[in-house]
Amino acid sequence: MTMHDDQVDVTTEIVADLIREQFPEWSGEEIRLLPSTGTVNAIYRIGTGLSARFPLRLTDPTEALVTLEREARASAELARVSPFPVPEPVALGKPGAGYPMPWSIQTWLPGTIASDADPSGSTAFAEDLATFITALRDADTRGRRFTGEGRGGALPHHDAWMAECFEQSETLLDVPRLRRLWSRFRELPRTSPDVMNHCDLIPGNILVTEGRLTGILDTGGYAPADPALDLVSAWHLLQPLPRQALRHALSTDDLEWERGKAWAFQQSMGLVWYYADTNPPMSALGRRTLARILESTE
Template sequence: MSAPPPTLPLVDEALVRRLVAAQFPEWAGLPVERFPSGGTVNAMFRLGGELAVRLPLTEGGAGDVPLEREWLPRLAPLLPCAVPEVVGTGEPGEGYPWPWSVGRWLPGRNPEAGAVAQPRALAEDLAEFVRAMRAVGLPGAPVAHRGGPLSALDAETRKALAVLGRDPEEGVDADALTALWDEAQGLPTPSGPVWLHADLMPGNLLMDEGGRLSGVIDFGCLGAGDPACDLFPAWNLLPAEARPVFREALGVDEATWLRGRARTLSQAVIALPYYRRGRNDAMAANARHVIREVVGER
């Protein structure tokens, strides 16, 4: 019989202070403040003015820590904006069971769908980042999370659509979305994998005061896969008038664009039943936004 999963201690400022004091005494005594985030896989804390502590909240999230430690130093020089820089590799301790990281604090704020001040400029910035990821030639890329064939998402997507279709409170046109999903199953497959971030959600993007892309965080899904996976911002963030800018800058063909829309939809319809009703309001709101945008394009 397998051992039960570890009981996670309360992940709060006190735990971070104990971990830092035990493993990085040079930073002991710096103020610790939890950073509010809509993410569900990691807890973020600001450590002093220049550092950030990132602690996984799940075993799956813990698996992302060594992945980022290995690849981010190699990817950073190849990308056009700031990405996390790990400066401290924390290990299990103080009752906390997984590896964790200390990184440089990246300034900026997360964009919000429907409230983007410079949508066309942001679309160009996002396209520049995606182009740079696709151009990465580093060998030995891991398989990107969600980067496989569209068919791999089929069962879970249909299950979520069925759940939403039975919920009049959400008002989701499940029949229309199912028809769109059906159509996507016949799309041509990609010619080959490319390097991906694979989780370009608004919460993983940072903007400067002028509304331009200043950083991209959370590379836990990175790897090689279908280029359509990095088209998510077209529907989860950019307004309709900026989507052509993003698409043209990337030179995306019709099949890849439609696969991207289907993948973004799949993520949203799976997320909405899970996160709604107070479990994670930010994630649920973005899922509803994606569904509205996709329906509006039909």
Template sequence: MQPGLQPIDDDLVRRLIAGRFPQWAGMSVERLASGGTVNAMYRLGDDMAVRLPLVAGGAQDVVTEQEWLPRLADRLPVAIPEVLGAGEPAEGYPWPWSVHRWLVGEHPDAGVLGEPVLLATDLAGFVAAMRSITLPRAPRAYRGGPLAALDASTRAAIEELRRIPQEGVNCDAAVAVWEEALRTPETEGASAWLHADLMPGNLLVDGGRLTAVIDFGCMGVGDPACDLFPAWNLLPTDARRAFREALDVDDATWKRGRARTLSQALIALPYHRRTNPAMAHNARHVIREVLGEG
């Protein structure tokens, strides 16, 4: 665990379950390995999962999911987490938490996708379905604001990476990609429902095809470019092209999506390079893919 994370262990989860959901007391509890930094996940019995925030900032995400996931489920083409129970602070644990139905599948690996073009089509179908949602009073997506809002943090990350030459990042090329996107006019009136965190660790596949999308803590309305992340954090070139074509993405939105994905990776790499191998590995992959496009 990184410093500052809420301590959570198997015994605490058992006590929380027994106190809030006595019908599930005595079921097996097993912590799931994860590269995530906001929530801990435990398998409960064979058919459920417990999701508990590790940081205060994750508490509102849980509440948002509890409110909105039931309203989104029948509007999307693949499974999403089903909230079976809403937990409350107890046993010294300070935040709300959830019990979800267990979803079967594996996280995709960018280097060994079984059906990359078909997966790209599946992902495009999910993104398109999210964009078609018109539910009122939607939250603002965590990453959905103007690209310029990321300028200071992105440039700071690039300068930090200049001081880590062993990472081999072409920082001048990163600046060029970033500044090109900043010069690209924002698409007038562009706003849509987003998942806003389509990382490989939030996708489940079976037989190479998308079966579920998880972790909706960042969801809400914002710039459609935010849900183009899989083009560079997961898909190879031919599948990336299929993803774009299926969504019919214009040049301006594509440039913003590429820059947003690069920004996230540039910020994540120096922060996670010694503490979270999964996050650092995917950040390096994104940087290579984006800068390799020229």
């Protein structure tokens, strides 16, 4: 079952043909699909040192190339400031072999994603996460500001999306309670200027080895946004005691903490219903995060 109505088919055979045609230096490497709960790209490993990312949703090839080029620049920029390993861009591929869009190749990082390793009870992991977020916050925005796309701007700008989420979730969640919570979250004022954020610190984008953070994935969204945005990690990744350790390490005040909770809430509401049938682990992530948020408000 596909996750999106406009999802593009990608197979190992298509990937092998694209590698052979466009990057013959890697044509002898083993190519295999990586199991993933990701919703944006299909990921294929090329040999032992590379991975290829194929956008899943059909987009105009010219627009898709602009996006991939922007993501490559963002990933390279984040790599220069990150205290933890991140994938680095290697090459961009062209449409071909039955695949209609450009695609990307980057370096491969070892480790287990946090969805599988579950470091949620580790204070040391929470402190690692704080180290990463601090490094990004300290990075130069170079005068850039939030672009207006996605999360990280004004909470009320997401009212229409939240209304759809509430409607779609009527049979899945305690919607009246969640509506009341959003009505409070959306009023939280913004008092701090934009800082650099990863913008999607969910378990599937965090690599863990022996309970410690050892790598960060999906870095193409690195951009200026609300300082509270990367605090979604507190709710997606951590149990209460490590969550408080993260907050302490970041010296987060009450307002910023609540805004981080609001961004995690906004993201999770969409995950539950949209992926209920097509990506159950992602839907379950949304449910778990909402449960943590609700528990913290009681």
